[in-house]
Amino acid sequence: MAIKMIAVDLDGTLLNSGKRISSETLRTLQAAHGQGIKIVLASGRPLSGVLPFDEEIGLKGEDEYAVVFNGAVVQDLAGNVMMSQKLDYRDFETLLRFQRLSHVNLHFETTECFYTLDRDLCVQLLISAAMTDNELKVRERSDIPKDFIFNKAVFTCDQNSDQIGKLWASLPDWAFQSYDIVRSLDNCIELNAIGASKGNALMELADRLKISQSNVMVFGDQGNDISMFDNPEFKKIAMGNAIEDIKQRADYVTDDNDHNGIAKALKKFVL
Structure with a gap:
């Protein structure tokens, strides 16, 4: 063919x-x-x-x-x-709970920009924003509206850190049934809506x-x-x-x- x-x-x-x-x-x-x-x-x-x-x-x-x-x-x-395919505020809250399983950055990606609640940012997150010519907005949790929607979430850490590995091993089985989750790099886990x-x-x-x-x-x-x-x-x-x-x-x-x-x-x- x-x-x-x-x-x-x-x-x-x-x-x-x-x-x-x-x-x-x-x-x-x-x-x-x-x-x-x-x-x-x-x-x-x-x-x-x-x-x-x-x-x-x-x-x-x-x-x-x-x-x-x-x-x-x-x-x-x-x-x-x-x-x-989008994720909503309930997913936002769930991912914040996942983040507590290790010491990683978490950001949320929309077609307009990236959002994060983290103030101490790893190099990988800054590189990702720069490489994609994307604005990275640091916000307080109270700034995120209940109708917040996003397309993808990403957990990152610096190259020499073992924290992404720790998070990957700690994610509950039900998370993989509820979301499409991939470990795209040693220091990066990406999460989308299921399917x-x-x-x-x-x-x-x-x-x-x-x-x-x-x-x-x-x-x-x-x-x-x-x-x-x-x-x-x-x-x-x-x-x-x-x-x-x-x-x-x-x-x-x-x-x-x-x-x-x-x-x-x-x-x-x-x-």
């Missing part, structure tokens, strides 16, 4: 260790787009953290799309929300665009990409630097993100 949509994770996949798209990968994605193939960036980031790379590839406007917040939101590149995932968002987007799931190719490397790799219809390409759970689910393992892994797979299977 011909590939009609290519979904690409950002960090560790599209972006090399310098947080840039290599020239070879850029050329191959542009060539695929020139053949009429939809290129969809699928990220845990908000749209503000995805758009600069879309623009570099040459993607813009209402006919191009991004899967953001790990699949909780799908937007066109003009910013219009096509699909959205909100990159894989589900891509399935729905493909259906809306009348693209068969067997015509979709996905690239990924980390825990928040597993939902894409659990779809038996997708053509699944693991990066050489991917975690083992991704590689085991993949149809093909390409080179790593510092050695044009995406470009090599596209030349082999698409171009």
